[in-house]
Amino acid sequence: MADQEEEQDNTGDQNHKPQDLPQVLVLKPPPVLSVIGEESFLSNKYQFLKAWESPLPLHQFLTAHAGSIQAILCSGAAPVTDDLLQLLPSVRLVVTASAGTNHIDLEACHRRGISVTNAGNVFSDDGADAAVGLLIDVLRKITASDRYVRQGLWVNEGDYPLGSKLRGKRVGIVGLGGIGLEIAKRLEALGCNVLYTSRKKKTFLSYPFYSDVCQLAAHSDALIICCALTDQTRHMIDKDVFSALGKEGVIVNVGRGAIVDEKEMVRCLVHGEIAGAGLDVFENEPDVPKELFELDNVVLSPHRAVFTPESFMALCELVVGNLEAFFSNKPLLSRVMDV
Numbered sequence: 001m002a003d004q005e006e007e008q009d010n011t012g013d014q015n016h017k018p019q020d021l022p023q024v025l026v027l028k029p030p031p032v033l034s035v036i037g038e039e040s041f042l043s044n045k046y047q048f049l050k051a052w053e054s055p056l057p058l059h060q061f062l063t064a065h066a067g068s069i070q071a072i073l074c075s076g077a078a079p080v081t082d083d084l085l086q087l088l089p090s091v092r093l094v095v096t097a098s099a100g101t102n103h104i105d106l107e108a109c110h111r112r113g114i115s116v117t118n119a120g121n122v123f124s125d126d127g128a129d130a131a132v133g134l135l136i137d138v139l140r141k142i143t144a145s146d147r148y149v150r151q152g153l154w155v156n157e158g159d160y161p162l163g164s165k166l167r168g169k170r171v172g173i174v175g176l177g178g179i180g181l182e183i184a185k186r187l188e189a190l191g192c193n194v195l196y197t198s199r200k201k202k203t204f205l206s207y208p209f210y211s212d213v214c215q216l217a218a219h220s221d222a223l224i225i226c227c228a229l230t231d232q233t234r235h236m237i238d239k240d241v242f243s244a245l246g247k248e249g250v251i252v253n254v255g256r257g258a259i260v261d262e263k264e265m266v267r268c269l270v271h272g273e274i275a276g277a278g279l280d281v282f283e284n285e286p287d288v289p290k291e292l293f294e295l296d297n298v299v300l301s302p303h304r305a306v307f308t309p310e311s312f313m314a315l316c317e318l319v320v321g322n323l324e325a326f327f328s329n330k331p332l333l334s335r336v337m338d339v
């Protein structure tokens with residue numbers, strides 16, 4: 001079966017036999033594929049082994065190609081675990097088509113001498129636009145009042161309750177990486193006071209830094225979560241943080257659902273212990289806690305914050321650039337350093 005697959009030229013390259021090309025494993029189609037199309041995304045300089053198209057069980061498929069796969073192209077849809085890497089001794093590179101790397105066992109990659117690259121900064125603008133958009137939406141009740149108008153309630157019930165002003169708000173950014181920095185720039189331009197927490201204080205910035213997220217919440221009117229999901233940040237936004245944020249506080253999450261203790265967040269929203277939420281990510285996507293559907297002070301979005309056709313085009317170039325750099329022994333373009 002493996003031989004049959006190797007005979008099938010899925011590279012589009014007429015000059016090379018596919019088996020001469022470097023082999024890159026793709027476990028599941030990353031979201032970018034459905035927008036950009038396989039022909040554009042999967043460069044014909046490599047033989048992409050699409051595990052999901054093989055009739056073989058994954059383990060057998062991987063074993064059949066174990067010696068020849070040098071790189072893995074992945075996304076959040078398929079985890080890259082230590083057990084998987086164990087089966088693929090020739091892998092030296094994992095390229096993820098995402099900003100987040102929580103689906104990759106970074107420690108195992110480090111131990112095995114495997115480099116990892118991610119989406120670098122290609123999603124920073126769109127992620128920041130979406131985060132600020134969600135914050136404005138919650139504060140000014142844009143989606144909720146849209147529903148009000150469509151349901152004919154303006155006519156029957158009168159004016160909709162007023163929202164709250166953005167200018168002057170103290171916004172705590174949790175994670176001042178590429179997306180966080182872009183959020184800060186936008187909020188500054190909109191007249192907000194930016195504060196932040198991050199792994200380390202950024203000495204080149206004058207925004208107030210809080211090493212403790214509870215302290216940050218206590219000094220913020222809104223918190224925007226845009227840090228990485230790691231063992232340290234899982235459920236970091238917990239009961240104590242919500243209580244420090246307080247009844248008037250708003251939370252926006254464009255990072256990962258599991259950074260927030262979702263059950264506790266739902267409880268706080270239902271009981272009015274925080275004022276509202278703008279959420280692009282959830283703990284068990286695509287499942288969203290049903291209680292949130294009933295709440296007008298919550299804006300929901302289906303994990304789309306960073307994705308636009310433009311960011312996907314940039315991602316496409318970056319992925320190909322990283323593969324080219326790797327296979328020609330040049331420095332990687334967006335190496336993940338924090339192992």
Ligand SMILES: O=CC(=O)O
Pocket residue numbers: 097098099100101119123306
């Ligand atoms: O959530 C999207 C990403 O991590 O790229």
